[in-house]
Amino acid sequence: MPAYTETLPRVPESVLRARNLVDLSLSAWGVHDDQGAAKLVVSELVANTVQHARRSSFRVTVTWLGDNRVRVAVVDLSRTHPVRRSAGSDDESGRGLDIVDALSRGQWGVDSMRWGKRVRADLVFEETTGE
Template sequence: MTTPATRQAAVTVRVFTQRFSSTPRGARLARRLALHQLDRWRVPYGSETSEVVALLVAELAANAVTHGRVPGRDFELSLAYTPSLLLRIDVSDTRGERRPVATARGALDEGGRGLMLVEALASRWSVLDRVPVGKTVRAELDLLTGCPARGVATGRTPRTQPARPPGAGA
């Protein structure tokens, strides 16, 4: 006995990748172009998703410029967007030996809060090795299951419960 084939819905993944100079100007341009690209993908300027992505890209790009800079080398921004499902932000630089760690800071410390923001805003984040040299810091937003920005881009109301890992029971 054979079972009928199950049709899988096609999933569209939109991708944007651009290299930027490892300068404060390059970091600002990365943020601006990320928002422009989201707008082209129908995630409008000023939406909650757009605002969250602006903060994430700004922090990750600033870290690449500040801590991952090698003279004469650029950093790379990559966005992967699956409408209504996932938005992935990758920022890559050439300093693989300098891996970021989110740490608590004192009230009077002037810096060091960027990754705490990333941790608070992203559904998850990680650091990946980059071949042949360097690292990629990745932040992901689950647009269906609990991203704080989910409702604006998809037209659905955001959930107030934290997202569950795939396969977790209700």
């Protein structure tokens, strides 16, 4: 499966670099549908990694799955899985995984690895050329 991937430093500025990787990937595959959903998903996954993971870097991968589907994944070296929280109306955080769940239509999850984890979300696009 075709994929674009990049190792990024675990700093807040990496959110923009991850969004750019998503934009590049989707454009290369002819995804003309709303790219904003994929960029928001990667933003949430990277923000969680920057805030909670260990080590100084992580890896972002955007994979063309076929059938107008794309997987956005973030791999880090922490074995601690993300937890969905119930955010109150005044809370400034705690909604990220709810956003990922909504935009991926529940098609997201965590894969444990010997040395860490991969958090992934699959997105379906209505209009692509699938190049």
